[in-house]
Amino acid sequence: MIEVQSLTKHFGPIRAVDDVSFSVAKGEVLGFLGPNGAGKSTTMKMITGFLAPTSGTAAVCGHDIRHAAIAAKRRIGYLPEGAPLYADMTARGFLNFIGASRGLSGADRAKAVDRVVDMAQLSAVLDQPIETLSKGFTRRVGLAQALLHDPDVLILDEPTDGLDPNQKHHVRQVIDEMAPDKAIVISTHILEEVHAVCSRAMIIAQGRLLADGTPAELEALAQRHNTVTLRTRALPPSAERAGLARLEGVLKVEEDGETDMPSFRVIPRDGAAVLPTVSAYVTEHRWEVDEMRLEQGRLDDVFREITTGKIAAGGAAAGGDTGREAAR
Amino acid sequence: MTAARTVAVVFRREFAGYFASPVAYVFLIVFLALAGAMTFFFGSFFQRNQADLDAFFVFHPWVYLFLMPAIAMRLWAEERKTGTVELLFTLPIATWHAVMGKFLAAWLFAGIALALTFPIWITVATLGAPDHGPIIAGYIGSFLMAGGYLAIGSCLSATTKNQVIAFVLAAIVCFVFSMAGAEVVLGPIRELLPAGSVELVSSFSFLNHFAEMRKGVIDLRNLLYFLSVIGVFLFATVLVLDLKKGA
Numbered sequence: 001m002i003e004v005q006s007l008t009k010h011f012g013p014i015r016a017v018d019d020v021s022f023s024v025a026k027g028e029v030l031g032f033l034g035p036n037g038a039g040k041s042t043t044m045k046m047i048t049g050f051l052a053p054t055s056g057t058a059a060v061c062g063h064d065i066r067h068a069a070i071a072a073k074r075r076i077g078y079l080p081e082g083a084p085l086y087a088d089m090t091a092r093g094f095l096n097f098i099g100a101s102r103g104l105s106g107a108d109r110a111k112a113v114d115r116v117v118d119m120a121q122l123s124a125v126l127d128q129p130i131e132t133l134s135k136g137f138t139r140r141v142g143l144a145q146a147l148l149h150d151p152d153v154l155i156l157d158e159p160t161d162g163l164d165p166n167q168k169h170h171v172r173q174v175i176d177e178m179a180p181d182k183a184i185v186i187s188t189h190i191l192e193e194v195h196a197v198c199s200r201a202m203i204i205a206q207g208r209l210l211a212d213g214t215p216a217e218l219e220a221l222a223q224r225h226n227t228v229t230l231r232t233r234a235l236p237p238s239a240e241r242a243g244l245a246r247l248e249g250v251l252k253v254e255e256d257g258e259t260d261m262p263s264f265r266v267i268p269r270d271g272a273a274v275l276p277t278v279s280a281y282v283t284e285h286r287w288e289v290d291e292m293r294l295e296q297g298r299l300d301d302v303f304r305e306i307t308t309g310k311i312a313a314g315g316a317a318a319g320g321d322t323g324r325e326a327a328r
Numbered sequence: 329m330t331a332a333r334t335v336a337v338v339f340r341r342e343f344a345g346y347f348a349s350p351v352a353y354v355f356l357i358v359f360l361a362l363a364g365a366m367t368f369f370f371g372s373f374f375q376r377n378q379a380d381l382d383a384f385f386v387f388h389p390w391v392y393l394f395l396m397p398a399i400a401m402r403l404w405a406e407e408r409k410t411g412t413v414e415l416l417f418t419l420p421i422a423t424w425h426a427v428m429g430k431f432l433a434a435w436l437f438a439g440i441a442l443a444l445t446f447p448i449w450i451t452v453a454t455l456g457a458p459d460h461g462p463i464i465a466g467y468i469g470s471f472l473m474a475g476g477y478l479a480i481g482s483c484l485s486a487t488t489k490n491q492v493i494a495f496v497l498a499a500i501v502c503f504v505f506s507m508a509g510a511e512v513v514l515g516p517i518r519e520l521l522p523a524g525s526v527e528l529v530s531s532f533s534f535l536n537h538f539a540e541m542r543k544g545v546i547d548l549r550n551l552l553y554f555l556s557v558i559g560v561f562l563f564a565t566v567l568v569l570d571l572k573k574g575a
Contacts, residue, residue, distance in 0.1 A: 049418060050417050051574050052574040054574070070420045074420045084410055084415055085415070086415075087410065089344075103420075129348075
């Protein structure tokens with residue numbers, strides 16, 4: 001439903017978004033990850049037609065954003081970063097305005113407003129001016145506004161920013177419920193959110209798309225993916241310890257030198273699954289193992305490693321950006 | 329949805345926006361007080377001993393010079409400052425619909441301020457037997473002139489997110505347009521540009537066109553003049569907004 005082709009945006013000499021291409025199908029929830037200033041919001045602003053791309057284009061439900069902007073905008077629900085709203089209006093007046101500008105009138109509009117008020121749980125504040133609302137309610141009015149016309153494509157720029165844990169949970173639930181029949185793009189820098197709502201995640205830094213995959217696929221990119229950590233009661237003989245490092249698929253073994261509680265980290269070569277081999281080896285040599293743990297690699301690590309250029313992923317080269325990133 | 333309906337949606341929101349805060353009432357009071365004070369103190373309304381409203385209309389360009397930029401400054405600068413411009417331009421609304429809707433809201437608001445000066449018309453009609461023709465022409469001319477100032481203000485408001493800058497720029501440009509027939513503007517023009525341009529520039533003067541109208545001459549040329557000024561500056565507003573978008 002969203003097709004993005006070589007989207008590029010320059011602000012003077014700065015390349016905010018650099019040749020980004022991807023597509024989002026119905027039923028997908030795509031999470032945009034990236035450090036601040038990575039180009040997430042700029043990409044969203046171009047897809048929603050607020051900024052014109054320097055080059056490249058995007059199409060929403062088949063409508064090109066450069067040549068059929070109005071038709072594309074009709075199909076999109078958009079929550080801009082920080083949820084800017086007309087503060088002098090009441091929540092009800094504001095939603096009615098959005099409905100009217102989307103061509104809804106009379107009973108249709110009343111029904112649409114009722115539906116989103118219910119979804120975003122706004123009934124308590126409906127007649128208050130928006131400027132008197134708390135941050136959580138303001139954000140929810142913004143969300144309600146984006147959902148009003150039941151759009152096919154939903155683009156939410158940091159939808160849970162500034163919400164308390166309960167409100168975050170609620171917003172994620174709303175997104176989950178809508179997911180099956182919409183194409184949804186959300187940006188976030190809360191990585192747990194990716195697990196909670198996204199079926200797919202992309203990592204962007206310095207305007208470039210660096211990784212694209214399911215959350216599990218991204219985790220597999222972590223350097224520590226499939227690392228086996230084990231702790232033994234006593235220090236095994238050094239010959240046996242050396243043997244561990246020579247097992248098939250093992251890159252190296254890091255030892256934590258404390259003698260009363262020795263621990264070993266068996267780091268596999270290219271993320272190979274070494275747990276069975278290690279486990280067999282340990283049993284064979286009768287090590288007294290207190291604990292054996294498989295590390296999945298955390299999204300946090302992948303995020304940091306990719307955005308600082310330590311690992312290249314998704315076919316896109318990430319090297320060479322390290323210096324620039326460090327300088328920021 | 330038809331263009332007229334989208335324009336109307338933007339118009340209604342914007343117009344209600346004026347009255348959502350005390351700004352509207354402060355403005356109306358200041359406008360009425362200024363227009364009245366000018367008429368009675370500087371215009372010597374009573375001493376002239378004439379049953380007409382020339383002493384009232386003659387000061388309108390000067391009152392508008394500051395008050396119209398004050399109405400227009402918020403049109404776009406405020407939207408950009410609060411970020412709501414992003415909301416507005418991601419709705420299925422064409423840029424010119426939004427420009428038109430907002431301008432019409434500002435113009436109607438100025439029209440209400442002007443209409444509230446009606447007691448002075450009643451006063452002059454009670455005290456004497458004025459010729460109502462020039463008075464009606466004066467009101468029409470004044471309203472059109474207000475539209476011209478507002479269109480200029482709208483265009484300059486679109487260039488910045490700072491309302492103060494929008495106000496100052498608009499006041500300067502409005503001043504140049506008002507004084508286009510006077511030496512303060514024509515002097516530099518004569519120095520810098522070829523001879524024919526002096527007449528061209530002086531024909532852009534708000535003051536001259538308005539002066540003809542308040543004398544009771546509703547000439548098609550004067551109407552067309554103000555409507556073209558409005559059209560040109562609204563078109564420029566659309567261009568500025570599209571330029572900001574990076575198109």
